[in-house]
Amino acid sequence: MQGASTGIVYGGLKYQARCIADVRADPDHTSFLAGTLSLKEENEVHLIRLSPSGNEILCEGLFYHQNEIWDLKSCPYDSRILSTVYTSGEAYGASVWKIPEISSQSNSPQLDQLVSLDEHTAKIKSVLWWPLGKHDKLVTIDERNIFVWSIDSSNKIAKVISQESVGMLHNLSGGAWDPHDRNAVAAICDSSLQCWDLRTMKNANAIEHAHIRDVDYNPKKQHILATAEDEFGIRLWDLRMPKIPLKELPGHLHWTWAVRHNPDYDGLILSAGTDSTVNLWQVSVGSEDSAIDSPRDRRSRQIDPLLNSYTDYEDSIYGIAWSSQDPSVFASLSYDGRVVVESVKPYIQRK
Template structure:
């Protein structure tokens, strides 16, 4: 099914962009952060908010960022704090930033750099915040290492608690922190997905022969995650049986770049791709009433996995996806040309 141009469009990003994040810690507004990726211009972070009428996206804050933003995450417990991974020429880095308190009363407010994560010798790929509530630990992944940090934003300090290398023959490119277990991170490594125990910094599980671009844990069901893969679309996995996927979804006409479970309706999955589309999928993995510890394999499939809608409001590749945790019936997407589109899934909730 092809969707029409029904979304709310924000066109305020002047430069190319890949990164958008839900501001989960803002209980009052449906808001997002988006960061640009300009090689020659001074880059920007936009605080974008859905208007009280729900009819437009407005820029609540515009902040200058000195370098190209390749990864952006909002702090899950403080709406004014976020992280970026950035590059400038041959240099690369990662920092934690704070939006100034009076950001709406000045023309060009400067972000305050709370912490710089300076221990990385390899190119940094992403930062992972513990997904639920306040947590002083943070994970960063570069091409060769996993780092666990202790972050003290009030004292502006970052200390490496532990670090582990994947070895010279392997390359890390991203990951996801298990919302059901604060000691487990899934890391994307070459042609596999590796689960790491952060207490021992050892690999405890892996999915082999999976050329993964993105991964996201199911927020409601333990052991379940979805991967976006180069040539085979999307796979849904039960980590207790990692040899064969539970389900397969075709993904996109070109590369499937990003994938995210809905924070509330976990059978709904969004994917974005370089075919200039965002797809909404229904994936019938078990029943929501089942205990998360029960095996999901024997649960009857109420409905076949299917493509519910394809949003085609874009003229460029879509790299950024963000469900609103405050209003889980809406999501924002970001295409490479800097176009942000907010869509509602309310018409499709009867599919559940």
């Protein structure tokens, strides 16, 4: 199903971009951070907000960031703190930053670097914050290792408290932190998804034979996660039964790069990829305590899970983010730097 786009467009990013994040810790606004990816120009982080009327996207802050931004996350408990993974040519790095007081600056200010996550010798890929609130740990993933950091932002201190190598036979590219378990992280490997226990720093589980580009845990149901895969689309998994996916949704014509569960509406999922399309899905995976589908679950399987395809893009889409403040709203970022904010209210089933 394709619907005409009614999204609100923000065209303030001057350069190519692939990173967008919801500002979960902002209690009063639907806010997002977007970062650019220019090889020759000084890059920028944009703080954008949906206007109170919902008809306009406002730029609330523009901050210089010297290097290309390949990963961008907003701190889930402090709206002025964020992390980036960046490169300056050959060298990769990661830092935690603080947004300066906007009102006291007349020009676009630099971000205040709180800590540099500089213990990595391999190419760093991703910084993970525990998604559900205050936590004094960070996880970073490079091509060969998983690090756990102790972070003290107020005193600008970051220390590695544990580290584990996945070995030279493997190549990590990212991951996600389980919102139901502070000790569980899913790491994307070459042809598998590896689930790590941060207490022992050992591989506790794995989904094999899957070429995954993104992973996201279901915030409402434990053990359930979604993966975005090269040639297939997205798959839903129960980690207690990792050999066979619960659902397979082949809704993209090219590589699927991103997948996100809605923070509030269970079963509502976004996917996006290099086919310049964002897909909105409604997928039921049944109750947690029932191995046998109910008649209602069987009926739901017969309904097309694809609610809508947003196709009003001219470039690949690498970034999508739901709003935590208004879960009926999401933002997507195409490689040409175009942010589109959409409402999915017409597709939300009344409870």
